[in-house]
Amino acid sequence: DIQMTQSPSSLSASVGDRVTITCQASQDIRNYLNWYQQKPGIAPKLLIYDASNLETGVSSRFSGSGSGTDFTFTISSLQPEDIATYYCQQYNTLSFTFGPGTKVDIK
Amino acid sequence: QVQLQESGPGLVKPSQTLSLTCAVSGGSVSSGGYSWNWIRQPPGKGLEWIGYIYYSGHTYYNPSLKRRVTISTDTSKNYFSLKLTSVTAADTAVYFCARGYGSGRFDYWGQGTLVTVSS
Numbered sequence: 001d002i003q004m005t006q007s008p009s010s011l012s013a014s015v016g017d018r019v020t021i022t023c024q025a026s027q028d029i030r031n032y033l034n035w036y037q038q039k040p041g042i043a044p045k046l047l048i049y050d051a052s053n054l055e056t057g058v059s060s061r062f063s064g065s066g067s068g069t070d071f072t073f074t075i076s077s078l079q080p081e082d083i084a085t086y087y088c089q090q091y092n093t094l095s096f097t098f099g100p101g102t103k104v105d106i107k
Numbered sequence: 108q109v110q111l112q113e114s115g116p117g118l119v120k121p122s123q124t125l126s127l128t129c130a131v132s133g134g135s136v137s138s139g140g141y142s143w144n145w146i147r148q149p150p151g152k153g154l155e156w157i158g159y160i161y162y163s164g165h166t167y168y169n170p171s172l173k174r175r176v177t178i179s180t181d182t183s184k185n186y187f188s189l190k191l192t193s194v195t196a197a198d199t200a201v202y203f204c205a206r207g208y209g210s211g212r213f214d215y216w217g218q219g220t221l222v223t224v225s226s
Contacts, residue, residue, distance in 0.1 A: 001170065034212045043203055043216035044154065055214070087154060091211020094167050096144075096156040 002026050002092055006099035012107045019075040021102045023066075023088035031067045032091040037084045038101075044087060048073065080106060109134040111204050111217035119198075119224050125191040129204030129217055136180045136187055137162055142207035143187045145178060147200040148219070155200075159207055160187055194224045 003026040013019050023033065031051040036044035046055045048064035051071055061076040075082055083106055088099040115127035129143070136143055145157040158168035160178045168176045172191070180187040191198060201221050205213040 032211060036213075038154075043205075043219050044213070045216075046212055046214050049209065049212040049214075089154075089211075089213075095169070096211055098154040098156065100153050 001095070002029060002090055002097050004088055004090055004097050004099040006088055006102050008102060009100065010103040010105070012105045013078050014107045015078055015080060017078045019078050019082075019104060021073045021086055021088075021104075023071040023073065023099050025069045025071075025090055027092075028068050029090045029092045033064075033066065033071045034089045034091070035062075035064055035073045036087045036089060037082075038087065039084045047086075075104075078104070078106070109206060109215040111206065111215055113202060113204050113217045113220040115202075115220060115222070117221060117223060119194055119222060120226050121195055121224055122193055125189070125194050125198060125202075125222055125224070127189045127202055127204075127220065127222070128186050129188070130184075130186045131206075132185070134206070134215075135182075136160075136185055137182050140208065143178075143180065144205045144207050144213060145189045146203045146205055146213070147198075148203070149197075149200045157189065157191075157202075196224050198222070199224045 005024045033051045035048040038044040052064045085101045085103045110132045112130045119125045142159040142161045144159040160166045175192045177190040201219040203219045204217040206215040
């Protein structure tokens with residue numbers, strides 16, 4: 001099974017800050033990596049697919065990069081509405097695994 | 108706009124079978140290129156993929172759950188279902204249904220339904 005790790009597990013930043021989350025896969029997953037935002041009590045929302053593609057309708061302040069085993073998710077300028085938990089998710093060999101999540105708060 | 112809606116009992120007794128359905132509107136479970144997935148989230152914890160059924164009827168399950176899981180579709184009513192047998196308290200979670208597309212991304216989700224396993 002492919003394991004996913006994320007860091008940090010939580011962070012606090014000020015409005016306007018650049019925020020970066022990393023995700024690492026236990027083996028090469030090429031670019032089969034997606035990022036989701038989940039707010040309390042609400043289903044996750046797809047933000048980035050295939051490591052770096054912005055889902056239609058999603059703010060351009062969200063971006064992703066990486067391939068192989070190491071991936072990065074960035075919020076270019078943190079806004080109050082970005083308070084949420086962010087999950088990476090891999091797809092490989094017919095199976096799916098989510099990272100443990102990164103909780104983002106406003107300082 | 109595709110919409111998914113989960114339904115089913117909110118309380119299941121230990122050792123019994125959890126059964127949920129996901130009604131799909133704005134799209135068809137028979138549409139080529141999509142998978143129909145179940146994902147769960149224990150209270151306060153992360154997301155766990157349970158399994159999917161492909162538009163062709165092919166299924167694939169999380170290896171850690173596969174002995175207890177069955178996912179099926181009813182194309183006439185345009186919904187898909189989850190059955191999880193021999194449940195324990197560890198199966199208490201919010202259960203989401205979601206559409207899978209492309210390289211395994213989940214682009215549409217239901218709102219989720221909380222299932223509690225308790226006597």
